[in-house]
Amino acid sequence: MNLPASFIDYTRALLGNEEYEKLAVALQQEPPVSIRLNEKLGALSQNAGAAHSSFFIHHSSLNKVLWASDGYYLDERLTFTFDPLFHAGCYYVQEASSMFVEQVLRQYVNAPVMMLDLCAAPGGKSTHARSVLPEGSLLVANEVIRNRSQVLAENLTKWGHPDVVVTNNDPADFSALSSFFDVILTDVPCSGEGMFRKDPVAVEEWSPENVEICWQRQRRIIADIWPCLKPGGILIYSTCTYNTKEDEENVRWIQEEFGAELLPLDVREEWNITGNLLNGEGEFLKSFPVYHFLPHKTKGEGFFLAALRKPEVEEEENVVFSFSKVKAAKKKDKKGGAVTSSPVSKENRTLAGSWLNSENAERYALLAEEKEVKAFPQQYMDELAAMKQYLKVVQAGVLIGEVKGKDLSPAHALAMNASLLRQDAFDTEEVSYEQAIAYLRKEAIALSETAPRGYVLLTYRNIPLGFVKNIGNRANNLYPQEWRIRSGYLPEEIRTF
Structure with missing residues (x-):
């Protein structure tokens, strides 16, 4: 150097x-x-x-x-x-x-x-x-x-x-x-x-x-x-x-x-x-x-x-953010009909809630935005509204599921949130290293004949890896496309945990 x-x-x-x-x-x-x-x-x-x-x-x-x-x-x-x-x-x-x-x-x-x-x-x-x-x-x-x-x-x-x-x-x-x-x-x-x-x-x-x-x-x-x-x-x-x-x-x-x-x-x-x-x-x-x-x-x-x-008392009068304008805007939206109804049905909202463990079901609000259902902490709802009013929010809380057709498909973020996901909400299938890499490449996954049908949570070494939809002859890979491993080869020497 x-x-x-x-x-x-x-x-x-x-x-x-x-x-x-x-x-x-x-x-x-x-x-x-x-x-x-x-x-x-x-x-x-x-x-x-x-x-x-x-x-x-x-x-x-x-x-x-x-x-x-x-x-x-x-x-x-x-x-x-x-x-x-x-x-x-x-x-x-x-x-x-x-x-x-x-x-x-x-x-x-x-x-x-x-x-x-x-x-x-x-x-x-x-x-x-x-x-x-x-x-x-x-x-x-x-x-x-x-x-x-x-x-x-x-x-x-x-x-x-x-x-x-x-x-x-x-x-x-x-x-x-x-x-x-x-x-x-x-x-x-x-x-x-x-x-x-x-x-x-x-x-x-x-x-x-x-x-x-x-x-x-x-x-x-x-x-x-x-x-x-x-x-x-x-x-x-x-x-x-x-x-x-x-x-x-x-x-x-x-x-x-x-x-x-x-x-x-x-x-x-x-x-x-x-x-x-x-x-x-x-x-x-x-x-x-x-x-x-x-x-x-x-x-x-x-x-x-x-x-x-930061000093507790400053020389000039401290300006504190007021939530009153945010609450007034939310109230106006509700009365004025500016908010369109969500395509997420009541049944799918209930289904999304059933995927959460009982401890957190009360702590988190379920928000239906467009075709998505998200979980966000109840105590910070006003703060979230304020941030959405003034900032470009990329994501907030946890995406629980997305409506595809008539079904609610579980989101990858839910698989990653052990504290939110109810342990018995989905059937699980343990996969090998080769299967895990194929899944992370967004490739087709072949599960065992005994694997349950429907949405299945794949695990690797008992750690949640993500969801597939098992339809029998194949399992549709639900791993996020933009996150996939793009490399098509495996190194000669692989060193992992």
């Missing part, structure tokens, strides 16, 4: 000769591979028997990511594309350093919250946040680039938590939602220095001029989204870069511009996290608690994080 000369000069001056040389050596090494296990596996394992338990036993010797409860390092990179458990949402491939976001949520979020992940694609931090947020929280995951928002929605669907909304908006689009969120994560676009050894393009595109563009763009993003944070709410600011213009100096700007309080985190010495690079380490946890992950010290890529709290 040929590092830009100006990057070398700046970073050497920032870290000192000895530390920079260690960093330079680390940047020439292979990056570690790390994953997070999905918490939904725990619930599934209670009913899956020994086959599922072996998933955990086999990997009990893996090295733990010390700052993440479900994070692990792998000894080698798996062939993730050809691992059915990856597509089933059993784990997420995420860079280890970025898992440090968990520490902010665990140390400062102790009750249900509305959280926004502003720059969320492809979904690593969103799936992680959704796993550690208190039960009853709602996560809004946003991505400004349309095609990336679709990838974000796919990854969150596979992760399988119902209390999620995906939006496709610029930060400025949130301006109407004043004091709306309790927590906002801003993993802002940056110069990408921390990703040099994983992404050669980041090296090629780096320049001092790009750093200047980045820190100014980052401030615009923060200025746009700051009014949406409730007084007393928490802003998590993070980048994957080392330079202080995008890191410490921007954090200092947030403090001075908005009166934010910088929050210290309890970190352990063995995590080898570096503090404030502007003034050396010293008493950084007390004076300026910010957190750098440097590859020659921590097992991971370059990462920076700071947590800030």
Whole structure:
């Protein structure tokens, strides 16, 4: 790797000769591979028997990511594309350093919250946040680039938590939602220095001029989204870069511009996290608690994080979002007849409800939109209406089923949501590895002659993989077309869980 000369000069001056040389050596090494296990596996394992338990036993010797409860390092990179458990949402491939976001949520979020992940694609931090947020929280995951928002929605669907909304908006689009969120994560676009050894393009595109563009763009993003944070709410600011213009100096700007309080985190010495690079380490946890992950010290890529709290009382009168206009609009629609009747029949709505377990049937509203039936948490219906009024909502809650002809066909998202799906709602059929790959390629599936007719939930190693409609001589594959494995070959060596 040929590092830009100006990057070398700046970073050497920032870290000192000895530390920079260690960093330079680390940047020439292979990056570690790390994953997070999905918490939904725990619930599934209670009913899956020994086959599922072996998933955990086999990997009990893996090295733990010390700052993440479900994070692990792998000894080698798996062939993730050809691992059915990856597509089933059993784990997420995420860079280890970025898992440090968990520490902010665990140390400062102790009750249900509305959280926004502003720059969320492809979904690593969103799936992680959704796993550690208190039960009853709602996560809004946003991505400004349309095609990336679709990838974000796919990854969150596979992760399988119902209390999620995906939006496709610029930060400025949130301006109407004043004091709306309790927590906002801003993993802002940056110069990408921390990703040099994983992404050669980041090296090629780096320049001092790009750093200047980045820190100014980052401030615009923060200025746009700051009014949406409730007084007393928490802003998590993070980048994957080392330079202080995008890191410490921007954090200092947030403090001075908005009166934010910088929050210290309890970190352990063995995590080898570096503090404030502007003034050396010293008493950084007390004076300026910010957190750098440097590859020659921590097992991971370059990462920076700071947590800030919005003042409870601001100098100017705080503007709080009013739901009155949203409720008035909904009432007007009902009276004015503007809302057309749904093609989803009463019988199909009842059928969709019967697919949910009794515990969640009361917590979630069933929404019929066009030909689809969705489940969304009752307690956030007003917030959803507000977001639909001002934002481009890609998906909200869980798609339960879709009307095809006269029948209601179960949606793939329902298969991925173990917490919502009633265990005995569908017959199941365990498939082999070869059958699982064929299913994920959207190919025709041949089931055994004893397989039940109708909608069947396929499982692989007792983990739900998705639905088919078994009509006897063949099973219609219901896996989402746009998610299919496009590769037509299998590698000579396949390494999976």
